[in-house]
Amino acid sequence: AQTVTQSQPEMSVQEAETVTLSCTYDTSESDYYLFWYKQPPSRQMILVIRQEAYKQQNATENRFSVNFQKAAKSFSLKISDSQLGDAAMYFCAYRTPLGGTASKLTFGTGTRLQVTL
Amino acid sequence: EPEVTQTPSHQVTQMGQEVILRCVPISNHLYFYWYRQILGQKVEFLVSFYNNEISEKSEIFDDQFSVERPDGSNFTLKIRSTKLEDSAMYFCASSDRGYQETQYFGPGTRLLVL
Numbered sequence: 001a002q003t004v005t006q007s008q009p010e011m012s013v014q015e016a017e018t019v020t021l022s023c024t025y026d027t028s029e030s031d032y033y034l035f036w037y038k039q040p041p042s043r044q045m046i047l048v049i050r051q052e053a054y055k056q057q058n059a060t061e062n063r064f065s066v067n068f069q070k071a072a073k074s075f076s077l078k079i080s081d082s083q084l085g086d087a088a089m090y091f092c093a094y095r096t097p098l099g100g101t102a103s104k105l106t107f108g109t110g111t112r113l114q115v116t117l
Numbered sequence: 118e119p120e121v122t123q124t125p126s127h128q129v130t131q132m133g134q135e136v137i138l139r140c141v142p143i144s145n146h147l148y149f150y151w152y153r154q155i156l157g158q159k160v161e162f163l164v165s166f167y168n169n170e171i172s173e174k175s176e177i178f179d180d181q182f183s184v185e186r187p188d189g190s191n192f193t194l195k196i197r198s199t200k201l202e203d204s205a206m207y208f209c210a211s212s213d214r215g216y217q218e219t220q221y222f223g224p225g226t227r228l229l230v231l
Binding site: 043093098109 | 129150152159160162165208224227
């Protein structure tokens, strides 16, 4: 079974600084997807960024980028120029590709990010 | 931008009562999911649904739970006899079949069982 581990329960970053959230996963699959979701206090799950395992290039979305190390099964999220609105719970998630069935997301336990002035 | 919607946003019920949580997935999506999140814990998969049948279910999804797509737009989760431990946030999600296999989540229904 696939597992996702987020070893940092809480992180703190100053506004305008950069922070990296860690995620590791365990799988025997060679093809899969990885995601970072943000959950603000409203508790809605918002997609931040996704990475396809077959792509060597790290995904980027504006101030958000990932460091995907497939051999190490590591998928960290870097937030640059942190803003107060980035304060939230961040969940790393893993998914096998669709093969005619609906494949589930497996989530990590989350990292709570605080942004300070 | 299309989005997943869920109703109600909050529901309070008595233990043993039946509840139905409703979701309207994104219109061209074919794959539907329910997840739950107990307060302070991680998001857990409950069930996935495709082509009018359950694709996969977790050990949480026992006989008290059922899902249905009663028409072309709604996707429901029914809990037949609620327990205290069913209190959680319930998220519906949907995805399409194409390259962009991202699951998009609704805003959630906060269920409180008293």
